[in-house]
Amino acid sequence: MTKPINTETQKLQPPNNTTETSNSAFPTTGRxxxxxxxxxxxxxxxxxxxxxxxxxxxxxxSMDGVIKIWR
Structure with missing residues (x-):
């Protein structure tokens, strides 16, 4: 499935109520x-x-007024 991706690197923090593991959705670098x-x-x-x-x-x-369907 092709999906749109934000082209900028973003700083993210895991939610406070979770613990980070090796298979966490949040990379250990936080980036x-x-x-x-x-x-x-x-x-x-x-x-x-x-x-x-x-x-x-x-x-x-999107705010560009377009709806896209990705498969």
């Missing part, structure tokens, strides 16, 4: 790095949802 880039939205993504219609699709909407 995210760009892994791949795709053509996507031209502005901030405002919503994401998964649509089950025979197969799974990711649907994204």
């Amino acid at each position: 995210l790095e760009l892994r791949e880039s795709t053509k996507g939205h031209k502005n901030i993504i405002s919503d994401l949802t998964i649509l089950q219609a025979g197969q799974a699709f990711l649907v994204s909407s």
